[in-house]
Amino acid sequence: MKSLMSLLAAALTFTATPATPATPATAAPELTPAAVDAYLREAMESTGVPGVSVVVTRGGEVVHAAGYGHDSAGRPVTEDTPMRVASVSKSFTAMAVMTLVERGGIELDGPVAAQLPGFTMADPRAARITVRQLLNQTSGLSDRTVDIGATERATSLADYTARLAGSRLAADPGTRWEYCNVNYDLAARLVEVASGRRFGDYLRERVFGPLGMTSSAFSDKVVPVADGYNSLFGAWLPRPELAGFHDDSGAGGAITTAADMGKWLIAQAGDGRPPVGRQSLEAMHRPTKLRPYGMGWGIEDNGQLVHSGNLFTYNAVEAVSPKTGYGFAVMTNSATLYDPTYDIMLGLTALSEGRSPQGPGNDRQLFEAVLAAIALVAAGLGVLGAVRARRWAAKRAGRPRWRVGVRLLPALIPVAVLAAYPDLVTVLVNGRTVTWAQLAYFPAPMSITLVVAALAGLGVTIARICVLCKLTRYTN
Template sequence: MLVLQKKLLLCLGCLLMTLSIFAAPASAIEARNKEEILRKMDDYVIKNMKNNHISGISLAITHNEDVFYTRGYGEFSDGPAITGSTPFPIASLSKSFTALAVLQLVEQGLIELDAPYASYFPDLLPEDERVRDITIRHLLNQTSGLTDKVEPDMTRFPQYQSLEEINRSLITVKLANDPGKTFSYHNPNYQYLALLVEKVSGQSFSVYLKENVFDPLGMSHTFNVSSTRQLIENPAIPRGHYLLFGYPVSKAEPSWFIDGPAGIVSTAEDMAKWMLAQYHSRLLAPELMEQFHTAGQSGPYGMGWLAEEDELGDRTISHSGIFWTYKAEETIDLDQQLGIAVMFDSGLNAFVNYSAFVDGIARIIKSEKAEASVFTSRTMEAVMVLLVIGTALWGGYAISRINRRKKSLTAGKLIISSVGRLLPVLILLSLPQLTASIGAGRVLPWIGLWTTMSSLIIWLAVLSLVNITYLVCRYRLYFQTR
């Protein structure tokens, strides 16, 4: 019996040793895999920052129920390094927080999703009777019938100073569409929702978010502001930038009332907690959490999220955040439980594909190859520099040769030439209307156009100046020869 026991113990020992041999390499491989993933990820982010002249980034990644990675890249203008605890404006990523606050009050029976918004404000007497048909769901889904054209947002001067003030705008506004019929992204929809939260909760919007969203999730460094002026006055927030011919130019964010749709400031570490909260129902009942992540009736825009399916059929929720000197991107794969949020210290730019950062990081995590695009800010802005220089040289050469062509100058040729030459001037002056037509109806102010496409505006200005100078010379020559 003793011999049998010794043999059993010997066999068990051998088995444990064998398992330990196999287990140790597996654990080491996992550690090496994560280390390799993080190395590739850092290389990818740093390379893309360099290629797009972005000076500062804050990154948060969650995977399954864990915080996979948080890190800051770059540094403040005055020296300190950006870290995972550096606060960044998240702009329109704030809308999902506002939607969550509304749904919490729905769960408490204080708000009904399909009730008219005006029913919560009996003193509101709109001239357009259709305003009374706008429901809370319409506001959440951006189908209220309000647009930037009928109710200026970014182009309004002076800007609103309070939620109550913007609520009064519903008295005189005339809707662009009947409520519930057409999607139109419009920030004030979420300002009305923020005011609704204040009305039914009895708290300011910022206090409500802190006590009912930020604190329960442990987001201790996240807060809400009402105006971009508060971003400028906070020294803990890195200074924002816009890109001029690809190079970052430090600039204070223009004045903008953002309470509700875009007022939250957060860190990578806190955004990781927010993304993890999307996988369970800590802050909402399961059925409302499902609605929170569901597309709207008029498209993918639901309740503060774009709710879609990727190429593999996985459910995703995402949103972009846009300021003129800051940018943010967030995507969460609900099925794979993979969340990525990136905050940038530079704003919307025509030549920077900010979403490529998120796509590339996701590919690296999935062990796929992520390559930087050839069409980066660096290459595109180099083209714009050459285009500006070439236009100036071409203009000077064309003007110098006008006298050689005076014999063939006729009134008909002059008129045709004038039409073609004045086209760049017309395009330059019509930029707000042109961008609105291709930008889902968003009407941008000139400061926004400048920060978004400064090199294109400079080229159009140089081309317009060259053409106007050329036309003046040709008209003068035409009348001199008559």
């Protein structure tokens, strides 16, 4: 992803591709562990992130798996350090669904409502949503028409499903692509109903277990994970992950390691005895006509399968190239206004294709330095405006009130922007619901800057009004 505002969607970025062949489709240069390690150490230094774990695979082999930096407990990050991977979870959820499709437990093109007791919505069109449409993100479900706040208070997938009863669709099923986490939490609940087991238990037994992913789970009660970090004007602050992806969330609840992701990427290439057959893999990697997005995977212009994941203290990206047979997973234990995981993945992709990688920069410090400067200027102007309030009021004491009111309005613009802040960001991220609590996490430097500007503008306005009132009483 990697613009400042697109990251605010928290788990929005993705891209996907047709099935990856088990052997490279074209000859690719040999990517050595030493070359990978050198690039990652350079990326670690340039981005300044606290910790990152990475795995590179090719066909059925792990080329390199390692960790760099430290976690919030001060322990070194290794290839075995658990990391939250946010929306990368969607590819795991799609795999779980497809295992049940192959066993006849789920009908891929059958209506969800007929297979999921308790799923109703205040929209008759919801009865036509198919399982395939959930996984392809073409169901018509949208953050704009679902009560996301209510779903975030759910205590289980069954409770989550019940909380959708009063919501509506934004489009007819199958007519529009729109990224919405509800699709994959419903898919996870469907897995529970079809299998008779909790979603996380089913993943462990039927997906993670067969692949040897022994350090992966959909709950931090099963695989404990350290707090991640946010950057506040250059300082790394450890923080617990924001609630919202409850245990077993099929949209973003997965915790895994670089070592386990190596096994996962190998399975996606059709090697390593994947839990499903070739046809199912192809279905998951096949884009829809509406969008280059399959089932938990998207397609980039170069044909590479990719899906990113963004939480509020962790970021991740996974990729598989049908052109070279390489696979990549990059995970960081931090979240800021700039997410470097995608750029690091692009650098590894370039190395695997014999190109010189463009190293990720330190846009985080640039963004935050600019915001800090704006906050300082706003505070300074606020103090200056308050000090000069008497001079300002003296020039306008005898003028009509409406004209004075108009001259007061510019200082209140930051106050109006702050009042509408979550709604404005929601519009900027294509309708994805954004809350005040979320804006206090990785966007905190931007939020603080806006608060400072609003307080400065409000202080200047109050000072001017107070002086005007005194002058008016004196002259009368």
